[in-house]
Amino acid sequence: MELKQVNEFLWEIPRTGGMRVPGRIYASKRIIDDIRDDPCLEQVANVAHLPGIAGYSLAMPDIHWGYGFPIGGVAATDAEEGVISPGGVGYDINCGVRLLRSNLTYSAIANRAEALADALFAAIPAGVGSEGAIPALDLTEMRQLARDGADWALRQGYATRADLDHTEENGRLAMADPDAISAEAYARGRRQLGTLGSGNHFLELGRVDQIFLPAEAERLGLGLDTVTVIIHSGSRGLGHQTCDDYLRTIGKAMERYAIKLPDRQLACAPILSPEGQEYLGAMAAAANFAWCNRQMMTHLTRRVFMETLGISERDLGMTLVYDVCHNIAKFEDHVVGGRRRRLCVHRKGATRAFAAGHPALPDAVRAIGQPVLIPGDMGRYSYVLIGAQGAMRETFGSTCHGAGRVMSRARAKKEARGRDLIEELRAAGVTIRYQGRATVAEEMPAAYKDVADVVAVMEGAGISRRVARLKPFAVIKG
Amino acid sequence: MPRNAATRELEHSGDVGIEVVAATREELFAEAIAALGRIMYDADRVEDRERRKLPVLAATDADLMHDALARALNVFLIDAFVWRDANVIATSGGIEAELIGEPFDRTRHWLHEELKAVTYHRLAVERTPAGWRAVVIFDA
Numbered sequence: 001m002e003l004k005q006v007n008e009f010l011w012e013i014p015r016t017g018g019m020r021v022p023g024r025i026y027a028s029k030r031i032i033d034d035i036r037d038d039p040c041l042e043q044v045a046n047v048a049h050l051p052g053i054a055g056y057s058l059a060m061p062d063i064h065w066g067y068g069f070p071i072g073g074v075a076a077t078d079a080e081e082g083v084i085s086p087g088g089v090g091y092d093i094n095c096g097v098r099l100l101r102s103n104l105t106y107s108a109i110a111n112r113a114e115a116l117a118d119a120l121f122a123a124i125p126a127g128v129g130s131e132g133a134i135p136a137l138d139l140t141e142m143r144q145l146a147r148d149g150a151d152w153a154l155r156q157g158y159a160t161r162a163d164l165d166h167t168e169e170n171g172r173l174a175m176a177d178p179d180a181i182s183a184e185a186y187a188r189g190r191r192q193l194g195t196l197g198s199g200n201h202f203l204e205l206g207r208v209d210q211i212f213l214p215a216e217a218e219r220l221g222l223g224l225d226t227v228t229v230i231i232h233s234g235s236r237g238l239g240h241q242t243c244d245d246y247l248r249t250i251g252k253a254m255e256r257y258a259i260k261l262p263d264r265q266l267a268c269a270p271i272l273s274p275e276g277q278e279y280l281g282a283m284a285a286a287a288n289f290a291w292c293n294r295q296m297m298t299h300l301t302r303r304v305f306m307e308t309l310g311i312s313e314r315d316l317g318m319t320l321v322y323d324v325c326h327n328i329a330k331f332e333d334h335v336v337g338g339r340r341r342r343l344c345v346h347r348k349g350a351t352r353a354f355a356a357g358h359p360a361l362p363d364a365v366r367a368i369g370q371p372v373l374i375p376g377d378m379g380r381y382s383y384v385l386i387g388a389q390g391a392m393r394e395t396f397g398s399t400c401h402g403a404g405r406v407m408s409r410a411r412a413k414k415e416a417r418g419r420d421l422i423e424e425l426r427a428a429g430v431t432i433r434y435q436g437r438a439t440v441a442e443e444m445p446a447a448y449k450d451v452a453d454v455v456a457v458m459e460g461a462g463i464s465r466r467v468a469r470l471k472p473f474a475v476i477k478g
Numbered sequence: 479m480p481r482n483a484a485t486r487e488l489e490h491s492g493d494v495g496i497e498v499v500a501a502t503r504e505e506l507f508a509e510a511i512a513a514l515g516r517i518m519y520d521a522d523r524v525e526d527r528e529r530r531k532l533p534v535l536a537a538t539d540a541d542l543m544h545d546a547l548a549r550a551l552n553v554f555l556i557d558a559f560v561w562r563d564a565n566v567i568a569t570s571g572g573i574e575a576e577l578i579g580e581p582f583d584r585t586r587h588w589l590h591e592e593l594k595a596v597t598y599h600r601l602a603v604e605r606t607p608a609g610w611r612a613v614v615i616f617d618a
Contacts, residue, residue, distance in 0.1 A: 065491040067599030067615055091594045091617045128518070128589040187556045198592035199618055200492070237555060240594035240617070244548060247598060264598040408489040409618065438590060478592065 052082020062404030068265030088346035094290035095234030103317030106207035127435025133194025149288030177281025189238025194296030198478035353387030376451030390462030416441035
């Protein structure tokens, strides 16, 4: 794969063959050297074949091999002439991250870390087929939830108005169509509200251990030693089934629209086609489920903290800093080639990162830019960033979403043989509760890039800026 | 009769991939379905108490593999049925799989991986000089 260096942090795959635009990868020299022979670069080029793609097929520095799109991929297609690709959103529709901050300091509660980990592990179902955080919902309730998103949680008393104000899209995509969700998808999701799931999903207790932008950190309620909670999960079985349903439907429709692509997993349909519109309604409904899912876990987390520490809601002061999705397609206005265009921005393992002043941002953060939450691995640290103007100029308002894997799951399990990862984490100051030991092995810190290297690229490129670093002290895994 | 087939795990960054080889087309599908169960739970602990039939129709063998595995995945995820093995017969335009197992029992059946879906990425079913071969990547 031919790669041209554009600047210190940007590399280009020239347009060849059926590519409609060039590919562009944000990476340091070290990151690009690690992936030169990886199939993920071919995937960046494949995405460039999508009809109606604008500007570039982009990849963030946490890029790794996905299916269809690379993980860390961003593609914006024209809202009228372009296509929507379910594979560009992924199976876990609106997989995302939310960050909670509290009035607590780590030094004041360090001796309660084990008790908090135990209580959270008991309250929030995690692991394979996890279910039962709340009683299973009937179809009528599921349809309401799919339509209303976080508003449903607010009505049920599981959310505050401030929670919704600090959630991307206020926790609800209005184009949701509950009729576009299949019976199988509802069946898979109805017992899973408020559950973490498995794989790379987690709930992490941490403390702020470094501040890079003091004024912005203060605005977000993040002081040194502040206790934080990160929740990483998505739309569970409802979203997985929805993606599968529409890959099949849209895959069959492609012939009718004379669309030919190098990878079947990139299946797409014109945005304005019946298939495209139906998928968008279903995707939005699944996204609404995901916001409710993370909100339910927020509710359970607050309750666990109050009960375990014997403190009031006021003393706990656990508020939502922000909730971002990193597997989604959104309609947004961006300037491309000097012209303002309405685009459908696919973010597959990438995060929206709007700069200060953007009208979509809530009042509380509009002056500083959108908070962006970048989890690292469970042994090192995570970052809180804010969107910068470079994102609006170059990346359709997008930045990275995590550390990015450097090791396959199979290889991580082999590397973990003979090692006591639980003890290694404990030595690093992290206590862990988990359902499956194999998951701990697959998610071991060495399986991921150092997220500090990833966010440094985004900052160096002017896409997002570091506000604070969070150090984990307790992790709940599936 | 023992099946003349084998499965090996493939390297794929965040997900789970398998390569299945078999002497016959029916054995290929049966082995892939059995392998799906082995990835998700300890299939050796599943007893032969009940049979579930899964008729699947599709235009190509690759689609048939995808749809058969996706149907079986939902038998586990929605119906909470686990299988220790599978038989497959060819039908007009497709296959009929028979899952050999029992209802899932959390006290006896040990869970391994959570699989979200069967992807189309690198999906392949092909005839080889030695028999049949399939590649499937699951989203995990």
